[in-house]
Amino acid sequence: MALTGFNMMAGLQFENNCEVGVFSKLTNAYCLVAIGGSENFYSAFESELAGVIPIVKTSIGGTRIIGRLCAGNKNGLLVPHTTTDQELQHLRNSLPDQVVVQRIEERLSALGNCIACNDHVALAHTDLDKETEEIIADVLGVEVFRQTIAGNILVGSYCALSNRGGIVHPHTSVEDLDELSTLLQVPLVAGTVNRGSEVIGAGMTVNDWTSFCGSDTTATELSVIDSIFKLREAQPSSIVDEMRKSLIDTYV
Amino acid sequence: MSAMDQDTGMFKVQQTIGSVLCCKCGVPMPPNAANMCVNCLRSEVDITEGLQKSIQIFYCPECGCYLQPPKTWIKAQWESKELLTFCIKRLKNLNKVKLKNAEFVWTEPHSKRIKIKLTVQAEVLNGAVLEQSYPVEYTVRDNLCESCSRFQANPDQWVASVQLRQHVSHRRTFFYLEQLILRHDAASRAIRIQQVDQGIDFFFGNKSHANSFIEFLRKVVPIEYRQDQQLVSHDVKSSLYNYKYTYSVKICPICREDLICLPSKVASGLGNLGPLVVCTKVSDNITILDPRTLRCAFLDARQYFRSGFRSALTSRQLVKYFVFDVEEPVGEATVGGQKYALSYVQIARESDLGNMFYVQTHLGQILKSGDQALGYDIYGANVNDDEMEKYRLSVKNGLPEAILIKKCYDEQRERKRGKPRAFTTKKLPMEMDESRGGRVDPEKMENEYEEFLRDLEENPELRFNISLYKNKDYQESETASMTDGEGAPTVPIEELLAELELSEEEEEGDDEEDMDE
Numbered sequence: 001m002a003l004t005g006f007n008m009m010a011g012l013q014f015e016n017n018c019e020v021g022v023f024s025k026l027t028n029a030y031c032l033v034a035i036g037g038s039e040n041f042y043s044a045f046e047s048e049l050a051g052v053i054p055i056v057k058t059s060i061g062g063t064r065i066i067g068r069l070c071a072g073n074k075n076g077l078l079v080p081h082t083t084t085d086q087e088l089q090h091l092r093n094s095l096p097d098q099v100v101v102q103r104i105e106e107r108l109s110a111l112g113n114c115i116a117c118n119d120h121v122a123l124a125h126t127d128l129d130k131e132t133e134e135i136i137a138d139v140l141g142v143e144v145f146r147q148t149i150a151g152n153i154l155v156g157s158y159c160a161l162s163n164r165g166g167i168v169h170p171h172t173s174v175e176d177l178d179e180l181s182t183l184l185q186v187p188l189v190a191g192t193v194n195r196g197s198e199v200i201g202a203g204m205t206v207n208d209w210t211s212f213c214g215s216d217t218t219a220t221e222l223s224v225i226d227s228i229f230k231l232r233e234a235q236p237s238s239i240v241d242e243m244r245k246s247l248i249d250t251y252v
Numbered sequence: 253m254s255a256m257d258q259d260t261g262m263f264k265v266q267q268t269i270g271s272v273l274c275c276k277c278g279v280p281m282p283p284n285a286a287n288m289c290v291n292c293l294r295s296e297v298d299i300t301e302g303l304q305k306s307i308q309i310f311y312c313p314e315c316g317c318y319l320q321p322p323k324t325w326i327k328a329q330w331e332s333k334e335l336l337t338f339c340i341k342r343l344k345n346l347n348k349v350k351l352k353n354a355e356f357v358w359t360e361p362h363s364k365r366i367k368i369k370l371t372v373q374a375e376v377l378n379g380a381v382l383e384q385s386y387p388v389e390y391t392v393r394d395n396l397c398e399s400c401s402r403f404q405a406n407p408d409q410w411v412a413s414v415q416l417r418q419h420v421s422h423r424r425t426f427f428y429l430e431q432l433i434l435r436h437d438a439a440s441r442a443i444r445i446q447q448v449d450q451g452i453d454f455f456f457g458n459k460s461h462a463n464s465f466i467e468f469l470r471k472v473v474p475i476e477y478r479q480d481q482q483l484v485s486h487d488v489k490s491s492l493y494n495y496k497y498t499y500s501v502k503i504c505p506i507c508r509e510d511l512i513c514l515p516s517k518v519a520s521g522l523g524n525l526g527p528l529v530v531c532t533k534v535s536d537n538i539t540i541l542d543p544r545t546l547r548c549a550f551l552d553a554r555q556y557f558r559s560g561f562r563s564a565l566t567s568r569q570l571v572k573y574f575v576f577d578v579e580e581p582v583g584e585a586t587v588g589g590q591k592y593a594l595s596y597v598q599i600a601r602e603s604d605l606g607n608m609f610y611v612q613t614h615l616g617q618i619l620k621s622g623d624q625a626l627g628y629d630i631y632g633a634n635v636n637d638d639e640m641e642k643y644r645l646s647v648k649n650g651l652p653e654a655i656l657i658k659k660c661y662d663e664q665r666e667r668k669r670g671k672p673r674a675f676t677t678k679k680l681p682m683e684m685d686e687s688r689g690g691r692v693d694p695e696k697m698e699n700e701y702e703e704f705l706r707d708l709e710e711n712p713e714l715r716f717n718i719s720l721y722k723n724k725d726y727q728e729s730e731t732a733s734m735t736d737g738e739g740a741p742t743v744p745i746e747e748l749l750a751e752l753e754l755s756e757e758e759e760e761g762d763d764e765e766d767m768d769e
Contacts, residue, residue, distance in 0.1 A: 170272040170283035170287050171269075171283045172270060173267040173268055173269060173270055174268040174269070174270045175265055175266065175267060175268060176267075177270055190270050190271075190272045190283065191272055191273065192272065192275045192287040195275055195276075196275040196276075196286050196287035196288050196377075196378075197287075198287065218275045218276050219278075220273050220274065220275055220276060220277065220278035221273075221275050223278070224273055
């Protein structure tokens with residue numbers, strides 16, 4: 001399902017799988033899409049984003065689970081050491097020049113699972129290397145916090161983050177929610193996607209004006225996503241003018 | 253919001269569970285494994301799928317049993333625990349879920365429906381455990397169980413019958429047997445008991461019941477029996493044959509106090525026991541006493557039935573004698589717990605007091621002059637017995653004129669006539685045989701029973717295996733007022749059992765039971 005200010009489309013599926021966040025990566029500056037059997041997945045993104053941001057079809061390390069392997073925002077893209085040189089080159093060529101593509105040597109190679117970031121702040125896996133943390137801060141231009149979400153260390157899988165809001169694992173306690181919200185400076189809500197799935201990062205992908213969810217997502221979940229990411233009033237053009245809002249309290 | 257953890261001294265942040273929206277209906281709820289509110293989860297997943305919701309059970313209206321296939325019938329009351337267990341057992345597939353609770357839902361008793369509400373728990377998506385209640389409806393169908401249908405078809409259905417006969421002219425043995433059977437509960441499994449001329453018929457539903465009854469009989473009286481069977485039906489396919497078994501049981505016709513003239517073979521076999529003998533006790537062997545030598549012999553059933561002699565004179569032919577004089581005993585013996593003393597007495601028949609006899613008797617200890625005694629009048633009797641005739645011819649001095657058997661208490665009993673006894677007895681549920689012309693004279697029966705009761709009073713050894721019950725109507729005070737020196741023998745009160753009024757059952761206990769109030 002694509003939510004924009006205007007229309008909703010019928011269920012988004014990658015080869016019959018509702019986990020959209022696994023096969024795609026959406027930021028404010030670009031969009032990465034896996035190479036699928038049919039073009040439907042790609043067309044869904046294209047219909048929304050064509051002309052606004054480049055949509056790049058790629059694979060990472062020969063796999064299609066690109067959403068979980070790389071982490072990035074409008075400033076840069078981090079790819080794991082398993083990325084081949086051709087893929088790296090392809091990415092460098094396709095993405096806009098201001099986006100820095102960096103391959104990092106890290107034991108935890110599923111960067112999408114380990115890092116959750118927006119344009120200003122990032123949450124990292126607690127066991128990430130010190131150097132990796134520095135690279136993240138450097139390349140992505142963000143402040144890095146080592147955190148857990150509801151006791152899970154895979155922060156990238158269990159939260160979906162944009163500049164305007166975020167959804168975290170449904171079992172997150174109220175205190176944790178407050179803490180994270182203060183760190184990230186965005187309103188957070190505990191919710192689910194894809195009909196009660198807790199793996200939010202894998203189930204959807206979001207940027208400041210659009211989000212894409214799997215076809216199993218219920219209307220309730222859509223409305224939650226809608227409200228927390230403030231997508232109803234969002235327009236592609238407005239992102240340019242809008243200033244970052246000041247400190248916001250927890251979204252209740 | 254943070255609190256010190258007292259136990260470990262660690263700084264622990266208090267965790268409050270937040271609330272998420274149910275992914276289906278949007279109602280706020282605490283997060284669970286499926287992230288759906290309970291109602292949505294229930295609507296989504298039905299854990300009762302595949303479980304039986306309606307089933308048929310069979311009920312026998314005659315005996316109130318429910319059928320558990322293939323053949324067991326279980327007795328259960330309406331809405332009882334047994335019925336609940338039975339109903340749950342009948343459900344298949346119930347092992348896939350965990351049963352938490354089961355209870356009956358009220359249904360109209362005549363509706364032939366039983367409704368049970370079951371609460372089951374099962375695991376659904378992502379490990380959430382869901383509990384669900386659902387009703388199960390049982391349709392009750394009437395179906396006579398095998399035994400009831402067999403009974404319905406032929407209420408007289410017996411499989412084995414024991415025909416107990418004793419070819420004598422009195423029923424003393426049967427009265428005694430009746431009491432024994434009651435005491436030992438030997439005929440508890442008999443379907444029917446019928447009293448016939450010279451015997452009793454017992455009908456059983458099972459051949460083994462009849463066998464065990466015969467085993468019991470064999471231990472208490474000397475019997476001879478034979479078994480016959482009659483084919484009732486035959487199943488060709490399974491080769492099952494249904495028979496009716498009949499046991500024809502003959503009790504030996506020798507009774508207590510009979511006078512017997514032993515055939516020469518038997519007499520010599522027993523060590524030349526004087527052919528005139530008195531039978532003193534009949535249990536599973538016959539005890540015979542030679543009144544002249546005070547010797548005893550025992551014959552068991554097999555030995556008796558090999559020769560099959562009959563008594564010459566029975567207790568009917570006992571005659572009253574008046575004892576004038578008892579001399580000193582010339583010999584004494586104790587046989588089988590009984591003391592006998594051989595002495596000469598002068599007696600005369602009550603009817604013919606002028607004619608005095610001087611005879612030997614074994615009752616020297618018991619008799620005193622002035623007593624009355626009962627005995628056999630060989631002098632005056634016309635005995636219809638071959639052996640007796642042979643013996644009479646062969647013996648030189650002739651037969652003894654009389655043989656005394658027991659002391660007579662008639663005088664003392666006169667005083668107590670009409671007064672109830674201290675004890676009562678129970679009776680077996682017997683039917684009278686109407687069909688054979690009803691030869692049984694009720695007055696005769698009464699007299700015989702009265703004599704039997706007197707027998708019981710006089711002989712403690714007879715009472716050994718019998719239960720006697722306290723007579724509720726009997727009052728102590730009456731006997732206390734009697735000041736006779738020697739009353740008629742009565743049953744001492746210590747031997748009587750009190751009847752349990754509540755449940756009409758005998759009190760279990762040993763023979764000599766203390767009375768309970």
